[in-house]
Amino acid sequence: MKTSNRLPPALPPAPSPSSKNQRPTILRRLLSHHELATLLLLLHAPIDASAKPEIPLLQEAGLVEAADGEAGQARIRLTSEGNAVLRGLGALPATPSGSKPGNENPG
Template sequence: MLRRLLSHHELATLLLLLHAPVDAHAKPEIPMLQEAGLVESIASADAGAPRIRLTDEGNAVLRGLGLGV
């Protein structure tokens, strides 16, 4: 359960992640979203920077907004 409101930048980042993982350093909001348990790091197949994707909790936040899958 979230203990604080998400910023509009954090929500926008969750929406980006809804469609595809992104580079771990692509967005400055990633560390706060990881701390909240809404995103997780996955190993990159090309041994580049780790990729970030939504967790089940992150998907639940978007579903609560009528946007998730």
């Protein structure tokens, strides 16, 4: 019996996130427990930009953003995507339809 070294046919490409029947994926990787803890801290109030080493990774993922604080200091707060992650984990109540998600403590 002769075995074939041929590979199986390639899988079709994944549907694009812009298709109407699919929700876009927020995260492209799993968050560490330190990153989750930082998001939970930000749930209550913005923090200094230098307060946590996880901030740059969370900014790259689009979960937090810089905001102007008192005396011109950079402060970090949750984005709507960051709020969505916490909502998915059950840390935030689901938003009623028609209301816009956002950080509960803007300043």
